[in-house]
Amino acid sequence: MQLKDKTIVITGGGQGLGRAMAVNFAKEGANLALIDMNQEMLDESVNMLTELGVTAKSYVANVTEEAEVEETFKKINDDFNGIHGLINNAGILRDGMFVKAKDGKVVAKMSLEKFQSVIDVNLTGVFLCGREAAAHMIEAGNKGVIINMSSVARAGNMGQTNYSASKAGVVAMTVTWARELGRHGIRVGAIAPGVIRTAMTDAMKPEMRERLEKMKPVGRLGEADEIAHTAKYIFENEFFTGRVVEIDGGIAM
Template sequence: MNIKNKTIVITGGAQGLGFSMAKSFIKQGAHIALIDMCNQQLDDAVIELSSDINKVISYVADVTKEDEVIKTFNLINNDFGSIDILINNAGITRDGMLVKVKDDQVVERMSLKQFQSVIDVNLTGVFLCGREAASYMIENSEVSSGVIINMSSICRAGNIGQTNYAASKAGVVALTTTWAKELGRFNIRVGAIAPGVIDTQMTRAMKPQAQDRMIQGTSVGRFGSADEIAHTAQYIIENDFFTGRVIEIDGGIRI
């Protein structure tokens, strides 16, 4: 699929990896629909992305709320005339041990709220947005193909202190392979990206010692860049033979 003149919907698109992907795609002639929860950040993002040629519109929505997702995707389809590509990027972390033990006594447990909040955004949100995007892509399948990209993580294999996050990101890959099988007959491809540690505001806020340890765990000796994630998404979009698979982009991290 050629990115030029395609409508790309990006959840969590007002900042971080989502915004970096939007900046990359707007340069290539795409039209961008940004979904996020912060009105001010969305306004700032639209101003920075503004183009005389390409359409950029923002939408305030909580991806965990079914009614908001349905309404938002209906608005996007009406505003742009089609939905060609969805990037399910919105996600959160609420890290903690399953049980915290001190002197052989359990002193703390991961709460259901801590677990469920991550599942709601990272997995249920992907399901809801994917379902709505696929519906509009199918309706337009006679004249255009569709692509859905789900953001997973290398932590999907399991990571200490991330019961909730790892479970959600493993589920995202399961959705990806299932949807690829179900939606292929409608000319819709589905792929996933599993990043390692990427240079973002979150990693920059870490202590230098922690950053050094993470960098030393990679084969390339550095964090990944947001531009490299955008390039990976571009590969999935442009390679019409790619579907049902996950790309790990982690700098050869050694676990």
Template sequence: MDLKQSVIAITGAGQGLGQMMAITLAQAGAELALIDVNDDGLVDTQAQCQMLSAKALTYKVDVTSETEVVQAFRQIIDDFGHLNGLVNNAGVLRDGLLIKYKDGELSKMSLEQFNTVMNVNVTGTFLCGREAASQMILTGSKGVIINISSVARAGNMGQSNYSASKAAVATMAVCWAKELGRYGIRAAAIAPGIVQTAMADQLKPEAIERLKQMVPVARMGEASEIAHAAKFILENDYYTGRVLEVDGGMRM
């Protein structure tokens, strides 16, 4: 795909990986549809993209709401005329052990804690992927869908909900590649290791240090390195149905 004047939608575009991906793609000449629930973050990302002379429009959307997602992708087509790519980046963490028993006290991961992560990370990815693919097909646009997974998809202590969600979005990307190829739509996933973002900042310092020790390159990843991976997938027309691990050699 030639990114110049291609229209790429990015969820979770108001901060972290989403913001860096938007800036990276703007530098490559893409036009951006920026999606998030955070108004201030969207405005910030939009301003940075516009400084690079890129067309960038914002859409305040709760990705767990089918109505809002359907409306947003229809509006993107009204605003841009077509859609060539989607980066499904929106996600949340609500870490905790499944069961914790200490000093005679038993605590459990709550259903709300589990469902919040699954709704945003899995349902949101499903809804946005479905609507992006629908609009690509209706407008006759070849395109690419990238789901942001995680090295945690292999299973990580204290992340039953997050690990399950990231395994699910990786698997969905493989399914979509097989289903959508006939329409000229590719699908893939990126599984980052621990990356320096606001989400990583939610982890306890001791957890971050433990994770760093598991990384052969002995450091956290940079958001720009994950953005570069997304750019590669978008530009390489033979890449589909695979999960690209960008984790510094880390293995869970």
């Protein structure tokens, strides 16, 4: 798919990876619909995109709420007269040990709230947004692309029972959707990033950041623009579907 004049929806588009992908796509002439919970951050992103000469609009919505997601995608479809792509980027972390014990005594357990909140955003939110984007594409007869953001942690990572489970589920949905939606001209792929440089990693203690960098054969953290480049590849390569691309610098989890 050529991105020029296409409408791409990005969840979590107010900052970080979402904003980086939006800017990358805008440079190719795509129009952007950004969904996030933070209006101020959305406004900053939209201003950056409009300066690049494309149409960009913001939508405040909670991706875990079915009615909000349905209403938001209907509005996007009406505002842009169609949807051609979706990047399911919104996600959260609520790390903690499954069960923590000391001297044979359990001192802490991962709460159901901590587990469920991550599943709600990272898995249910992806499901709802993917469903609505696909429905609008099919009804309009638009060929399209859906990208789901997974993680190298999908294989399992200490302290991330909730996050790992959600990101493994994202890959399973990606393969399933690719098989179901291919007949409608909709391709579906996933990206599994490693540790990417963000405001959070920049604020880490130097020794912790250095340890992360040494875990990667490339000797550094990833950049948001490198994930954006991967998303662009998936959109433009018409033979890509039902697969996950690992962009992790060769890290061993």
